[in-house]
Amino acid sequence: MTLDDAAIDRLVTDARDGDTSAFGRLFDHYHGPIYRYVISRVHRPSDAEDLTQLVFVKALEALPRYEARGIPFGGWLFRLARNTVIDHVRTRHEHADLETVTHRTGTDAGPEEIVAVRQALDEVATALETLTDEQREAIALRFFAGLSASEAAVVMGKQPGTVRGLQFRAIAAMRRSLGIDAPDDALTGAVRASNEQPARRGRAG
Amino acid sequence: MDDEYMEVWPGDVEAYRRLDAYAEMRLAPDPAAMRRIRAAVMAAAATALTTPRPADAALAAPPATIVAIGGAPRTLGPRRRSRLGTALLAAALTLGLAVGGVSAAQPGGPLYGQRLWIEQAMLPASGEARVDAQSARLDERLAEARAAADRGDTNAIGAALGAYASILGELETQAIADPAVADEIGDDIERHLAVLTALLGEVPAQARGAIEHALDRSDAAIDHIDRAGSGRPSEPGAPGGGNNGVGVPGDPGAKPDKTTEPAAQPTPKAEPKPDKTPKPAKTPDPAPTPKPGRTPPPPADPDKKPNKTPGGQQGES
Numbered sequence: 037m038t039l040d041d042a043a044i045d046r047l048v049t050d051a052r053d054g055d056t057s058a059f060g061r062l063f064d065h066y067h068g069p070i071y072r073y074v075i076s077r078v079h080r081p082s083d084a085e086d087l088t089q090l091v092f093v094k095a096l097e098a099l100p101r102y103e104a105r106g107i108p109f110g111g112w113l114f115r116l117a118r119n120t121v122i123d124h125v126r127t128r129h130e131h132a133d134l135e136t137v138t139h140r141t142g143t144d145a146g147p148e149e150i151v152a153v154r155q156a157l158d159e160v161a162t163a164l165e166t167l168t169d170e171q172r173e174a175i176a177l178r179f180f181a182g183l184s185a186s187e188a189a190v191v192m193g194k195q196p197g198t199v200r201g202l203q204f205r206a207i208a209a210m211r212r213s214l215g216i217d218a219p220d221d222a223l224t225g226a227v228r229a230s231n232e233q234p235a236r237r238g239r240a241g
Numbered sequence: 242m243d244d245e246y247m248e249v250w251p252g253d254v255e256a257y258r259r260l261d262a263y264a265e266m267r268l269a270p271d272p273a274a275m276r277r278i279r280a281a282v283m284a285a286a287a288t289a290l291t292t293p294r295p296a297d298a299a300l301a302a303p304p305a306t307i308v309a310i311g312g313a314p315r316t317l318g319p320r321r322r323s324r325l326g327t328a329l330l331a332a333a334l335t336l337g338l339a340v341g342g343v344s345a346a347q348p349g350g351p352l353y354g355q356r357l358w359i360e361q362a363m364l365p366a367s368g369e370a371r372v373d374a375q376s377a378r379l380d381e382r383l384a385e386a387r388a389a390a391d392r393g394d395t396n397a398i399g400a401a402l403g404a405y406a407s408i409l410g411e412l413e414t415q416a417i418a419d420p421a422v423a424d425e426i427g428d429d430i431e432r433h434l435a436v437l438t439a440l441l442g443e444v445p446a447q448a449r450g451a452i453e454h455a456l457d458r459s460d461a462a463i464d465h466i467d468r469a470g471s472g473r474p475s476e477p478g479a480p481g482g483g484n485n486g487v488g489v490p491g492d493p494g495a496k497p498d499k500t501t502e503p504a505a506q507p508t509p510k511a512e513p514k515p516d517k518t519p520k521p522a523k524t525p526d527p528a529p530t531p532k533p534g535r536t537p538p539p540p541a542d543p544d545k546k547p548n549k550t551p552g553g554q555q556g557e558s
Binding site for chain 2: 052068075088120153175216
């Protein structure tokens with residue numbers, strides 16, 4: 037389900053006015069990206085499910101205070117998610133290994149293909165682990181949650197350019213980890229102002 | 242917003258593709274879980290969003306009348322109303338959570354603490370029913386720890402056994418104060434000791450600390466309860482007396498009437514004590530088990546270094 041900003045604003049207004057189905061539509065729109073962001077940070081599916089629920093319950097509670105803030109609803113919701121994850125990680129003191137993340141492979145794939153896919157995914161997981169925390173968060177918000185650089189910047193409390201820089205360095209580090217060749221000149225020079233990934237947004241639900 | 246189409250390097254595209262695949266295959270939510278979460282959230286929304294907002298209520302001239310829980314209607318000012326609204330909302334959310342996910346919260350999960358809190362809040366106020374309920378909770382925590390051990394979930398084992406120790410603490414206090422409770426839970430704790438001891442050999446090394454702590458805690462509870470039960474200095478002779486058959490001289494001094502009349506009563510009381518003497522006999526069980534728990538790591542370190550080749554290989558390469 038795709039919703040534009042105006043439609044989201046309308047749903048938020050309706051929800052604040054007591055329309056539960058409007059909140060349901062907001063849930064449907066955001067739960068996937070929120071879950072993907074959360075699980076990329078906490079790794080354990082059961083934790084991610086609990087935290088996703090907590091994020092929406094917190095959103096319900098805080099919805100009356102939302103309007104005054106003047107932040108796009110998506111950014112606001114992801115901020116809630118980020119704070120929830122931070123609280124969780126802080127109190128838990130322990131991370132589950134990446135291996136505990138759900139392992140899914142193509143349903144029609146043969147055994148060899150499954151092994152190959154798993155291996156490729158494990159490599160991505162390992163590459164993600166080599167990133168700094170901020171780089172990983174930028175990747176999680178941009179790729180797993182599907183936020184734009186501006187939205188991710190709102191969530192992280194940084195400038196969009198900073199987020200792009202984090203993303204650029206993260207991708208460069210991942211390319212190295214994954215052994216993906218890049219043109220020589222791609223690795224030289226300062227942070228490109230332009231590594232915005234088209235079609236990242238709207239991957240909701 | 243900033244959906245500018247930017248040039249990307251071929252290598253970037255490949256990295257993006259792999260990240261997409263990773264998100265699809267590893268980070269996608271489980272539809273069943275999401276349905277459950279949605280139901281819980283919508284239940285909370287139904288309560289929360291239909292509650293009149295304080296801002297709306299403040300516009301109304303007369304103060305709102307609400308029905309206090311278990312009390313008569315009363316009127317409140319706007320600020321108080323706002324606070325109460327928040328409290329009601331919190332209660333509703335808690336209820337929503339309770340209905341939806343908290344009851345299913347797993348040990349170590351973010352909602353596990355809330356689940357324990359709700360369990361605790363719903364316990365009978367006092368008496369045998371409370372002891373029974375707490376005892377059942379102990380069993381449940383132990384079952385959770387065992388299930389977590391099956392999954393290899395170290396964190397969940399720690400959370401379940403942490404809760405176990407906390408519940409045991411309350412029961413221990415009650416048992417020390419009330420011999421009837423002591424009799425009731427003594428056997429339970431011994432059974433738990435056996436389960437925990439068995440568990441110790443099944444879990445990964447990281448989880449052993451939590452189990453050893455629970456074992457120590459259970460041992461200590463039994464000791465404290467025993468000491469409180471045999472608080473009178475004459476009692477310690479009982480086990481020995483019981484064993485040797487010389488314990489009779491102790492009885493006449495204290496309870497001559499009871500020895501004749503309800504001769505059966507003192508004996509059952511004396512019987513549990515021999516039952517509890519095996520507890521010291523059981524101490525060997527926990528004692529040797531921690532040792533294996535602790536001993537393997539040191540010798541294993543040098544041996545296991547080769548096993549930890551993943552790390553070593555990384556270092557080497």
